[in-house]
Amino acid sequence: MKQPPLKIGLAQIILAAFCLALSYYFRPLLSTVLPLSTDLPGHVALIERLREQLLHGRLLFYDTAWFGGWPAYQFYGFIPHLLAALLSFALENFSADPVMLSVSTIIWIGLALFPASLWFASRPLLRQLNPFGYEADTTSKTLLSAQVCFLSIWFLNLNYPSVGFGWRAIVDAGLFSQIIAWHLLLVFTGTALRALQSLGDGRNKARYARKLALIFAFLILTHPLSAIFAAFLTAVLWFSESSTRRVFEGATVLALLLCSFWIIPLLCTSSDYTWTHIHQPGGDILSALFSYSILEIPEVIRTFPKFDLTPLLILLFSLSSLALRSYLQSRSISTLRISFLLGALLFSSHWLAEGIPLGVHYYRFLPLLTLLFCIYLAPILAALYAASSSSAARSGLLTLAIVGILTSFTWNPSPAAGNGISSEARALLEKLKSNKPAGRVAFSSLQGSSFENRISPHLLPALVSRETGLSIETPNGLFIQSSQPCLLFGSIMQSLGLQVYTLPIMEEHPLELLPSRSLELLTSLGVSTLITNQEEGLKLAALDPRIELTTNGPFSIAALSGHTKKSMIEAVTKPVIGFLDNGRGSSTRIPFKYLDYYFASDPELSGKVELLAVDTSGAASRYVDHWLINDPDVVSYDRARNESYISFHAAESNPFSNSLDVEGERYGSISMYLSRNLDKNRLLTTAARQPTTQIPSIAFNSTAQEMTLSNLEPGKLYRINYAHFPYWSTRDGRLFRGSLDRILFVSNGEEASIRFSRIAHFHGWLGALLTGLGAIVFLVLKPRKSN
Numbered sequence: 180m181k182q183p184p185l186k187i188g189l190a191q192i193i194l195a196a197f198c199l200a201l202s203y204y205f206r207p208l209l210s211t212v213l214p215l216s217t218d219l220p221g222h223v224a225l226i227e228r229l230r231e232q233l234l235h236g237r238l239l240f241y242d243t244a245w246f247g248g249w250p251a252y253q254f255y256g257f258i259p260h261l262l263a264a265l266l267s268f269a270l271e272n273f274s275a276d277p278v279m280l281s282v283s284t285i286i287w288i289g290l291a292l293f294p295a296s297l298w299f300a301s302r303p304l305l306r307q308l309n310p311f312g313y314e315a316d317t318t319s320k321t322l323l324s325a326q327v328c329f330l331s332i333w334f335l336n337l338n339y340p341s342v343g344f345g346w347r348a349i350v351d352a353g354l355f356s357q358i359i360a361w362h363l364l365l366v367f368t369g370t371a372l373r374a375l376q377s378l379g380d381g382r383n384k385a386r387y388a389r390k391l392a393l394i395f396a397f398l399i400l401t402h403p404l405s406a407i408f409a410a411f412l413t414a415v416l417w418f419s420e421s422s423t424r425r426v427f428e429g430a431t432v433l434a435l436l437l438c439s440f441w442i443i444p445l446l447c448t449s450s451d452y453t454w455t456h457i458h459q460p461g462g463d464i465l466s467a468l469f470s471y472s473i474l475e476i477p478e479v480i481r482t483f484p485k486f487d488l489t490p491l492l493i494l495l496f497s498l499s500s501l502a503l504r505s506y507l508q509s510r511s512i513s514t515l516r517i518s519f520l521l522g523a524l525l526f527s528s529h530w531l532a533e534g535i536p537l538g539v540h541y542y543r544f545l546p547l548l549t550l551l552f553c554i555y556l557a558p559i560l561a562a563l564y565a566a567s568s569s570s571a572a573r574s575g576l577l578t579l580a581i582v583g584i585l586t587s588f589t590w591n592p593s594p595a596a597g598n599g600i601s602s603e604a605r606a607l608l609e610k611l612k613s614n615k616p617a618g619r620v621a622f623s624s625l626q627g628s629s630f631e632n633r634i635s636p637h638l639l640p641a642l643v644s645r646e647t648g649l650s651i652e653t654p655n656g657l658f659i660q661s662s663q664p665c666l667l668f669g670s671i672m673q674s675l676g677l678q679v680y681t682l683p684i685m686e687e688h689p690l691e692l693l694p695s696r697s698l699e700l701l702t703s704l705g706v707s708t709l710i711t712n713q714e715e716g717l718k719l720a721a722l723d724p725r726i727e728l729t730t731n732g733p734f735s736i737a738a739l740s741g742h743t744k745k746s747m748i749e750a751v752t753k754p755v756i757g758f759l760d761n762g763r764g765s766s767t768r769i770p771f772k773y774l775d776y777y778f779a780s781d782p783e784l785s786g787k788v789e790l791l792a793v794d795t796s797g798a799a800s801r802y803v804d805h806w807l808i809n810d811p812d813v814v815s816y817d818r819a820r821n822e823s824y825i826s827f828h829a830a831e832s833n834p835f836s837n838s839l840d841v842e843g844e845r846y847g848s849i850s851m852y853l854s855r856n857l858d859k860n861r862l863l864t865t866a867a868r869q870p871t872t873q874i875p876s877i878a879f880n881s882t883a884q885e886m887t888l889s890n891l892e893p894g895k896l897y898r899i900n901y902a903h904f905p906y907w908s909t910r911d912g913r914l915f916r917g918s919l920d921r922i923l924f925v926s927n928g929e930e931a932s933i934r935f936s937r938i939a940h941f942h943g944w945l946g947a948l949l950t951g952l953g954a955i956v957f958l959v960l961k962p963r964k965s966n
Contacts, residue, residue, distance in 0.1 A: 218353025301557030436953025618707025
């Protein structure tokens with residue numbers, strides 16, 4: 180079907196005027212003041228670091244300031260941050276804080292242009308109502324614009340920020356990437372619906388396959404959860420129309436090829452360096468769409484305008500859509516209806532989350548379902564107008580459209596401008612600036628105080644460097660909170676009785692250590708200062724009298740000065756246990772991350788030995804004092820004097836366990852097996868290593884992504900207190916993965932350098948190769964010329 184050219188008419192004028200009204204409505208969000216948001220400060224802090232890397236032609240990099248080091252954007256979509264960083268360069272002459280201005284500008288523009296994307300997604304539905312006796316005239320397009328405006332202000336003002344609804348989810352909850360993902364998902368849906376209307380035209384099929392692939396690729400790199408939802412919608416569309424299946428199949432494969440440079444490394448490393456992080460489905464889609472219960476409706480009508488009538492209008496439109504012949508018979512609208520009902524069933528399902536552990540926030544699919552619902556309801560006014568025969572009814576519909584928009588604005592005032600952090604938080608930052616802590620600064624979640632304090636794990640760590648001017652590292656962070664380094668750090672904090680923000684995994688298997696051991700683990704990670712609330716500070720001081728406690732407003736500053744400060748590099752003096760996993764498949768494997776957590780949590784083993792992950796190459800043999808080998812086929816445990824064998828076989832899981840804690844169940848099975856079969860005494864009888872006489876030093880150059888080590892003793896095993904990752908490489912020695920997910924290093928000489936680079940690893944070049952292949956296919960896949 181040939182698409183008609185876009186003409187500027189009354190409908191487009193209404194849409195443009197409403198976008199301008201929204202830009203004024205959301206004007207307080209256009210600010211350089213960092214809002215008191217949950218996640219947004221973390222986004223801003225990371226974008227600032229990305230700016231520095233972009234100046235040196237680098238997008239993916241190792242960031243030492245989060246969890247003691249993590250590979251930025253290895254597991255997190257980067258498009259929104261890249262866009263904000265690039266825009267910040269253009270805004271440098273307009274603000275002293277171009278990054279914050281860039282972020283707020285993207286949010287402001289994204290919210291203001293939301294109706295335009297919703298219009299694009301819903302416009303094909305209006306065209307498809309034509310076969311049922313309805314003309315897409317100026318009136319119908321005007322009504323579509325009016326309904327799009329009403330649905331836009333309704334959706335943007337839904338007040339469920341933690342679930343992901345409305346503008347508050349972007350600003351208050353800080354779901355910065357979501358604002359761009361909303362637009363991409365709407366454009367993807369609109370393009371897919373247009374593809375459905377282009378049956379029988381091979382030229383159009385090729386054109387839409389390229390468009391859908393490009394949009395889907397950007398969606399994957401922006402917000403993977405939204406991309407999963409787009410894949411779900413694609414599956415429904417694939418089943419609904421057999422003649423367009425090749426379009427969706429080709430678009431999906433091409434999109435995955437284009438994103439391979441990011442997807443391949445993610446898939447190859449996520450199982451070993453992250454933990455499956457499932458959030459149980461929560462929230463009720465009906466309560467989000469219709470915020471008043473049935474019993475409340477009479478009271479709402481009776482006391483108008485005390486209550487907002489918007490939910491009642493949504494209910495009215497929903498019921499009308501089930502009575503209109505044109506709505507019931509339209510193929511595209513029926514597909515959207517099926518998608519919404521099926522999605523509401525699946526994405527609110529505990530059963531789905533348990534059976535398909537994607538490691539996502541399942542409840543975050545509900546706002547995306549609501550977007551689908553908005554597209555579905557967008558042409559309802561136009562369809563009702565076409566079905567009405569009386570002029571009074573048609574006039575009533577026009578009035579209803581205007582009332583809907585006005586009531587939404589009336590009952591939802593503009594957002595308030597941010598006032599910045601409190602004087603107490605500002606005083607804390609000034610205190611840190613004057614104290615100049617020598618090591619890392621860690622924050623508890625500071626629960627029990629003001630709203631600002633509850634979000635301090637993101638807000639204050641994000642402000643430490645930029646507000647104090649000091650290069651203070653903090654193990655706190657936002658991204659990939661289920662990563663191995665974050666899990667170990669958070670668990671150590673919890674073992675001291677401190678509240679830790681967002682650490683739901685492994686709750687059933689906490690670290691149960693003596694306070695002295697927990698404090699030793701923290702200092703071994705380079706932590707010198709803990710920031711807590713006053714109650715937690717007093718508990719810490721009671722645990723160990725060597726802790727120096729000072730009070731600063733509602734905060735307590737606990738200096739771990741009584742404990743031996745660990746440098747970022749030190750010689751390994753503990754016995755080294757080399758772990759080799761010969762398991763095959765998930766039923767017999769023991770991933771190193773599980774063994775590492777077990778050794779850290781076991782009171783008898785914690786801190787007594789150093790773990791070292793080895794492979795079958797034998798490169799680590801000379802540095803290992805005792806071997807621990809998991810071999811599912813072993814019969815005897817005593818093949819050699821310095822070898823301990825275990826033979827793990829996973830117990831059969833209970834299909835009726837009704838548990839979402841997939842990682843916890845698997846770790847529990849491994850932990851139970853190790854507790855019963857591991858010969859701890861044999862491991863602990865290994866002799867300690869001789870300390871080195873030289874004091875090594877280390878410097879990390881973020882610009883070059885390189886660690887420079889000096890004053891080393893050749894052949895000596897050193898522990899570097901940055902998180903291990905397979906993209907570290909060196910020509911000056913050997914690298915291994917050690918306890919607490921740190922780097923172990925053996926140098927060939929007195930000096931060494933270690934670089935972080937992904938392209939040199941097979942994950943990197945394989946992904947780059949496939950992306951190059953996808954780019955070639957994308958360029959070759961041109962629409963055929965019509966005869």
